[in-house]
Amino acid sequence: MALITCHDTAFGYEGHPVVSHLNFSLNTGDYLCVMGENGAGKSTLIKGILRLIKPMAGTLETGDGLLPSEIGYLPQQTAAQKDFPAGVEEVVYSGFLNRRGLRPFYSRAEKQTAATLMEQLGISHLKKSCYRELSGGQQQRVLLARALCATSKLLLLDEPVSGLDPVATQELYRLIGDINHTTGITIIMVSHDVRSAVEHASHILHLKNAQQFYGTAHDYVATNLGQTFLGGHADV
Amino acid sequence: MFDVLVEMFSYPFLVRAVIVGALVSLCAALLGNSLVLKRYSMIGDGLSHVGFGALAVATAFGWAPLAVSIPLVVLAAFLLLRLSDNSKIKGDAAIAMISTGSLAVGVIVLSLTTGMTTDVCNYLFGSILAMNKTDVYMSMVLSIVVIVIFLLFYHKIFAVTFDETFARATGVKAGGYNMLLAFLTAITIVLGMRMMGAMLISSLIIFPALTAMRLCKTYRSVILCSVVVSLICFFIGVVVSYLYAMPTGASVVMVNILAFGIFAAIAAVKGKVKKPA
Known part of the structure; x- marks a missing residue:
């Protein structure tokens, strides 16, 4: 059984869906990169998976005995932490x-x-x-x-490399890849960095307020969407 | 110096004041760290004004001051947290509304009943004579409750203060701990208010935390340092106020300001000046 399954799921705030029509399922040990431009609903999806917000439509099921308290999360840093x-x-x-x-x-x-x-x-x-x-x-x-x-079991990372220099970025990708390979922890990462995502992740989910692509990283490269983003037009 | 202390402690009212003051300083320092780091400093100020209103009403009707003001201030604390979470009225505006509102109620009730006497001055700026025996026992019990609860939930309070999103995501009931913090703050403020004064009590919460943060680098050391700073400043403040016949609350605040200045200067000399939190 899949670790996480979405059936036509939508997430949003105060009655307005931010991201909808999500249909994907993720197996234990997968490494998923969530791509998309700013405001595409990436962080909203993460909040949904963490059950901080409820689905507005559809369902989000967890399998393999995954409890909400067994999710590790690396949030975007807040200003308050800078002087804490x-x-x-x-x-x-x-x-x-x-x-x-x-x-x-x-x-x-x-x-x-x-x-x-x-x-x-x-x-x-x-x-x-x-x-x-x-x-x-x-x-x-x-x-x-x-x-x-x-x-x-499951690690969620919300733009972990934003604000890091190239060396630190590569180092962090390497560490996350190692964790995935050696311990088999499932990883869901939000990222802007298409090249590294395609290089390290096993699966890609591309959002633009709805699901544009879901599949293996290999298939993603072959699509028009993948080519456009890899071509350097977007924020690579 | 020793003679002065012996002389001071021969007055029972001073002994009572020092016991209650020390306990309140301790509680305030413990809670102050979380409040300052969570950007909740103004809640302490708002609650003390609510406490003033509650005290005035209690005096007017001849009710026991603590029994009336503690539930009212706790209620106000929960209300303020609700308003901070709700985006319709922003947290700082909500605090300003509630604090000036209760100040107005308090002043009107006082002027209609006892008149604007020295009592009002005592409520606003504190009086060391305010403590009777019942107050002392109640303050001691409540302070111990605050300290024990804080120690039991120390790690959770740290987690919720440092990163509420992470705490929520991993299943910690962050809302509950915010409530707990507000609840403990409300009790501390009511206990300290009559000695320190409604206008000055929030300084006990804010100053020791900020002073400790100039030099300490871990959460635990900040907590310990702020408690020590708070107690020392309180004792010096009381002695100074006794020697020079100055108001106690204001003297304690002045000593706290001095301590903050000294710590900030040391931090500056060390070449590690940080932005004020």
Whole structure:
């Protein structure tokens, strides 16, 4: 059974659909890139999958025993976080909160998991640092570690590379690809970067307030849509 | 110096005031960090004005001040949070409306009943004589409740403060924790209001947090530092007000401003000046 299935689904705010006619299904271990121009409904779809907003039409089903609390999420950064005094460890540990119920403190096993994840993402030397003093790429890796603390099944990333320099961008794509290959975590990423998306993802979903394309990355390249975007006319 | 302290603590009313003040400073510092970081600083200010209105009404009808003002201020806190979430009236405008509204109600009720006496001045700017024994016990119990709840939910409060979207997405009931924060803030404000004054109480919430943030880099160290700063500033403020016969609330605020200045200067010297939060 598929991990996520949309049947003619629509999402929006205050009665106005932002994105509609979604029909796709995603299997465990897939790596989906959601493409589209600004305002195409990419972030709205992510909020829908996270169940922060309800479908206005159609259905969104989850399979393979996926619970809402088992989704890891890497949101777009907010302005408030830029001057927030938080230690790297504190931020990473907060990923465990959804599993802890009312237990007030973190367990040794959780701290060990977090340490392993920070090691894998190459940020263990930063664990005593202040989050707001890190570079953009380092901050994203800290938030990625937090998201991975929250999930072992599905990772949602909302424009994780925006604002990063080319080196940090490639590094983050490599890390996300590695996570997908080695652990089999399903990945849904919103991105503007068509070239990297086609290179790393297994599937592409192209939105323009409705579904324009859904299929494998290989098929996407062959379509007119894919060619237009890869041709450099859009925001590549 | 020691003689002054002994002399001060020979007055029972001063001992009561110092106990309540210290507990309130502690609670205010704990909550203040989250409020400042969540951009909710003005809620503290708004609630203190609601507290003034409630106190005035309670005095006019001869009701117990805490029993009337705590439920009213808690109600106002929830209302303010609702309005902040709802986009029809923006949060800051809603706070201005509610705070000036309750100030007006309070002033009218007072002038119709007791008249504009020194009582009004005491409500607005605080009086160290305001605490009787019942108040002290009630303040102690409520402060301990605030501290215990804060410690139990410390990690969740951090998560909701740092990144509400992520917290919501992973199944934390962020709305509930915002309510909890507003609820605890309301209680703290009512407890501290009569000593610090309706006009000055919100400084206890805002200053220690901002002072600690000049120098501390992790959430835990900011919390600990702000608590220590808050307590020290309160004690110095009380002693200064006793020595020079100055209003207590205003003295505590002045010491807090000084502490903020010192911390900011140290941060500047370290070459790490940050934008004010």
